Amino acid sequence: MDWQLPQAYSHRLTSFAHWLRRHLPNRCLLCRQDIRQFDSGKPQTGICHHCLVAGLYQHEVCLGCGKRMEQLQAYCGHCLQHKPMMVIAPCSYHHSLGELVSGIKYQQQCAPLTALVNVLAVRVMDLVARGVITLPQVIVPVPLHKNRLQQRGFNQAWLIADELSRQLGIPMDDSLLVRSIDTQAQAGLDGQARRRNCADAFNTTKAIPYQRVALIDDVVTTGTTVNEIGKLFAADYVHVQAWCLARAEAPGLL
Incomplete structure (x- = not known):
């Protein structure tokens, strides 16, 4: 038999959680100053507005390589x-x-995740409004192998996709992709080693029912992971974009 909290008790827990967020010390992880709240219904945590805005791109960038552009x-x-x-x-x-x-x-410091996803959502909708990109039908988090998921306890790409789905109202499909090979961590590998590491590491679990997909990850560096997944979609002529919280551009492009 499934056990559930009484609705009134669940509501009190939710209210208490909101109270804690409003009253416990809430400092920016970058400047260590108190975070000024602009929306009492959705308190910002982990990063203050000043540090958030200062850390964003202050210029246009190429969506292919990340190079700075004037227009x-x-x-x-x-x-x-x-x-x-x-x-x-x-x-x-x-x-x-x-x-x-x-x-x-x-x-596992997820306090700033909602704020970072929010600026990603704003970036997406700005590019849509200016006719540069088209919204996808679905967002798909880059999966972890079950062994890595067990070790880490969570998939940060899934957390980002889940929050992004709520903010943009785009459905998330976390059952479409699996990571079939437990690859070495990409950090510290050069481009060639990353490509070897990710070769044939992913598979689809079903026929792809979409024409436009956004892959969600925390960081895109060389693009090896998203490009490897992109090959699976390209075989069915599915248009793919990669959405991430930050991009690690190649040296010299910034």
Whole structure:
């Protein structure tokens, strides 16, 4: 028999959780100052508004390679020749917000996750409004192998996708992809080693019922992971974008 909390008791717990968020010390993980709240219904945690805005891109970037551009367009001249997968991110991993993105994965410090997802959602909708990208039908988190999931206890890409689904109203499909090979961690590997590491590591679990998909991850570095998954979708002529909290551009592009 399933056991559930009485509805009134569950409501009191939810109210108590909101009270805690409003009254417990809430400091920015970057500047250590108290976080000023602008919306009492949705208290911001983990990062203050000043640090959040300061860490975002202050210029346009190529959605292919991440190179700085003077005016908004999907690709720089080099990427326009081969049109790689579009990578949508609100900031660079090499700047201040990268520390928070890293903290989510390696330190289970998820306090700033909602705020970081929010600026990603704003970035997505801005590009849609300006006609650069089209919204997908579904968002799909990059999966972890079951062994890695057991070790870490959570999949940060799933947490991001779940929050993003709520903020944008786009459904999430977390059953479409599986990571069939328990690969070595990508961090510290060069581009060639990353490609070998991810080769044939992913599989689809069913026929793909979508025409437009956004892959969700915390960071896109060389693009090896999302491009490997993209091959699975390309075989069925599915258009794929990659959405992430931060992009780790190649040296010299910033």
